[in-house]
Amino acid sequence: MSWVGLNYREHVHFLDHLGPVCALLGAPLLCTSDVTAALARAHYPGLRVLELDRAALSADWLAERFTGLIQTDALPVRRGYTASPEALAALPDLPALRERNALMFEVMLRRAGPRLRNLHVPHGFSDKAAILKLVAFEDLALVYGQRLLELLHREGVAQHLGPHVVCGNLRFGYFQQHRAFYQRAVEVALDGALRPGRRTFLYAPTWQDGHLAASSFFEGCTAILDGLPEGDDIIVKLHPHLLHQAGEAVRSVCERYAGRRNVVFLREHPLVFPFLARADVYLGDVSSVGYDFLAFDRPMFFLNQKGGAHPLFSCGTQVGPEQYRTLFTVVDRALKTDRERFGAVRAETWRAAFAPCLSAAELQAGLARACAAPVAPAGHERHEVRAP
Secondary structure (H helix, E strand, C coil), X not given: CCEEEECCCCCHHHHHHHHHHHHHHCCXXXXXXXXXXXXXXXXXXXXXXXXXXXXXCCHHHHHHHCCEEEECCCCCCECCECCCHHHHHCCCCHHHHHHHCHHHHHHHHHHCCCCCEEEECCXXXXXXXXXXXXXXXXXXXXXXXXXXXXXXXXXXXXXXXXCEEECCCHHHHXXXXXXXXXXHHHHHHHCCCCCCCCEEEEEECCCCCCCCCCCCHHHHHHHHHHHCCCCXXXXXXXXXXXXXXXXXXXXXXXXXXXXXXXXXEECCCCXXXXXXXXXXXXXXXXXXXXXXXXXXXXCEEEECCCCCCCHHHHHCEEECHHHHHHHHHHHHHHHCCHHHHHXXXXXXXXXXXXXXXXXXXXXXXXXXHHHHCCCCCCCCCCCCCCCC
């Protein structure tokens, strides 16, 4: 098959999910802006990047050149199979999703022949079930591991899961394969801001999405940075959606701490694992970056903005909003027993969330088997998808 990765809505953080998968499959990644194309070329060894003006991208253009699409945008459409109306009604914001991703729905439903397939690459694993359950309705899907399968069962949609490949954390495997390259890339990005021998924190707040609304940024960021000890450094990995959702507030915070040598903001930067590897301690909330950090088995602290119960929070110390201003006192106290309390839990959670990582050859073989599998899950009637 002739595959192509698509980031046509130009989300910078999608690059870190599409780039490694495309490189492992030997597929090009199509970008429709100079910015994302340059970032992709600079940060993903072995990746071939195509550029096309957004106005020239159409369903016909794609269908004439490729037989398979690789995307991280949700596209719950499977040719030859339709889930029950009840199941589709339970999906979050399906009409808005169809409108937002109209071009891809057109590709799958109206213009392309039956040969075209769509491979969904989830953009990280998290506890956001309302988003992740869409995987069950994709044409083809990469599945990180057992915990995602269990989530689909809990959400009552596992019976709709079609052909898929259980792949592990491909981004971590790709990072390990190119570790020397990424060590150099981090040094360039940080430009000498982090000094050797100092404790480094990484703070990765999620954005204020419509499902959990649990971002700690608005109440926690300034409290954390005001309390940061002079002898420590911190990398603030901002979710790109925060910049669009609350750009003025984000810019205000960045400007407030611009003169602090021990504070580094990463804005619109696609890489994750290279910066996690530099961190001694993780600070986060419900961001999927927390699950990625499990790979390093280092201390984790969760800013529990909404007081909810999230499975990831069992891997470290929870901090309520009333403790944000004394966070580093909490950290110093908890670090003494962190490995004893949470080490085994972190290891087990990583194994549950991510199966052993597939090699490039294993991924290619698994995808070939998925493409040859029946479109509809066992026991379900096959029938034609109709255009909305």
